[in-house]
Structure formats: C-alpha cells, structure tokens
Amino acid sequence: MKYILKDEYIELYKLLKVLDLVDSGAEAKMVIADGHVRRNGDVELRKRAKIIRGDVIEVAEVTIEVL
Template sequence: MSFQITSEHIKLDSFLKAVNVVGSGGEAKLIIGEGHVRVNGAVELRRGRKLRPGDRVELDGHAFLVE
C-alpha cells in the first residue's frame, strides 16, 4: 500500500497514525520503542524519524510506501 504525503517529510509516529495502524501517538511510541517497526528494512526506534518519498515502512506483515 502506498501513502502520499503533501510535504517534504512526515514523522514516523504521525505516519503510523495517518495510515490507521495505530490509534494514538502513545500507541505509536510503544510500538516503535518495542522494535516492531522497520523503515527500509531496518528496525527503527526513533518515533521522530523523518520519512520521505521512497521510504518503505513495515509493521506486522503490512508494508507501506511513502510517496
């Protein structure tokens, strides 16, 4: 699945909320902190990680492409 952003970047926690994977920023913080999220194939622990077009986010078997 792809998700188009309207700015130069989006933070990882905001992205997870935007694609409806989590219901709140607190939930995003927990999931990211526990190492469940991968960005471009690597585990990402920073909720403020800036995602840009071309980045791939994976969580629980779901993959999202940032456009």
C-alpha cells in the first residue's frame, strides 16, 4: 500500500487512522503501544512519531510506503 504525504510529515497514529487500519485514534495508539508497528524495520512505540517520505511502516500483514 502506498500513502502520498501531503504535508512535511504525519503522526504515526494519524496515519493508521487515515488508512482505516484501525477504527479510532485510541485503537491506533494501543496498537502502537503494544509493539505491533514497525518503522523501517524497527519497532516504533512513539504514537506521535513523525512519519516522513521514504518511511516504510508495517502493521500486521500490511506494508505502507510513504511517498
């Protein structure tokens, strides 16, 4: 899956919500806090991590390329 970034960055929990991978921001924050999200191959625990162009996010079997 590809996501075209409209601004300089998007916060991680907002990205999950925008792409409908979760039902709410609270659920997104819980998924991140539980260690289910990888950013560029490493577990990302920061809910408000600034996701920028070139980042690759993995949640379950979904891989997101940020363009």
